[in-house]
Amino acid sequence: MRAFFIGRFQPYHLGHHEVLREIFSEVDEVVIGIGSAQESHTVENPFTAGERIMMVDRAVGEIKNPGQKVYIVPLEDVYRNSLWVSHVVSMTPYFDVIYSNNPLVIRLFREAGFEVRRTRMFNRMEYHGTEIRRRMISGERWEDLVPEPVVDVIEEIDGVRRIREIANTDF
Ligand SMILES: Nc1ncnc2c1ncn2[C@@H]1O[C@H](COP(=O)(O)OP(=O)(O)OP(=O)(O)O)[C@@H](O)[C@H]1O
Numbered sequence: 001m002r003a004f005f006i007g008r009f010q011p012y013h014l015g016h017h018e019v020l021r022e023i024f025s026e027v028d029e030v031v032i033g034i035g036s037a038q039e040s041h042t043v044e045n046p047f048t049a050g051e052r053i054m055m056v057d058r059a060v061g062e063i064k065n066p067g068q069k070v071y072i073v074p075l076e077d078v079y080r081n082s083l084w085v086s087h088v089v090s091m092t093p094y095f096d097v098i099y100s101n102n103p104l105v106i107r108l109f110r111e112a113g114f115e116v117r118r119t120r121m122f123n124r125m126e127y128h129g130t131e132i133r134r135r136m137i138s139g140e141r142w143e144d145l146v147p148e149p150v151v152d153v154i155e156e157i158d159g160v161r162r163i164r165e166i167a168n169t170d171f
């Protein structure tokens with residue numbers, strides 16, 4: 001069975017990691033959508049689709065068996081929600097079931113006739129993209145909230161300096 005899970009992953013954090021660990025315990029293959037792929041270099045969306053692919057690709061090795069398959073697909077937004085599921089389907093390998101906790105994603109896929117399974121939230125106070133980006137900007141410790149390979153990617157791309165410069169607080 002192949003599942004679909006989408007997020008913006010700005011950045012990929014331990015909440016996403018725990019959700020995907022559960023998904024990999026239930027299915028053989030997962031299609032991971034990198035949502036809002038056109039966005040980068042803003043405080044809300046600092047990282048490019050390519051950078052987010054690197055984060056997800058390196059991190060999922062920790063939570064899946066070698067025999068399990070992951071497809072990582074960047075997905076740009078389309079500014080017409082009624083067409084979005086068709087857009088996703090046209091860009092991804094076939095999948096049987098969606099996992100999500102996002103009300104709009106759940107609604108759109110259910111209306112299109114897909115089976116949708118709700119995901120649990122893990123330590124939402126800290127495993128939260130908005131909180132992690134806030135800590136990066138304010139110089140607080142954020143590294144414990146993401147898988148280690150994600151720390152490496154963010155260091156490689158000098159990501160903290162980028163988000164601080166964008167937020168205009170680095171001086
Ligand atoms: N701590 C968490 N535990 C479980 N699921 C999570 C957690 N944080 C986010 N998710 C889920 O992961 C999916 C993708 O979320 P997303 O990439 O927007 O992360 P986020 O932490 O909500 O980021 P942001 O604060 O930037 O919106 C959503 O369905 C969201 O509900």
Ligand SMILES: NC(=O)c1ccc[n+]([C@@H]2O[C@H](COP(=O)(O)O)[C@@H](O)[C@H]2O)c1
Pocket residue numbers: 006007008009034035036037076077078079080081084102104105108
């Ligand atoms: N019309 C659209 O383009 C549309 C609709 C629903 C979700 N999405 C995207 O799906 C992703 C959902 O992930 P989040 O839970 O991280 O918000 C986002 O990137 C969001 O922009 C896009």
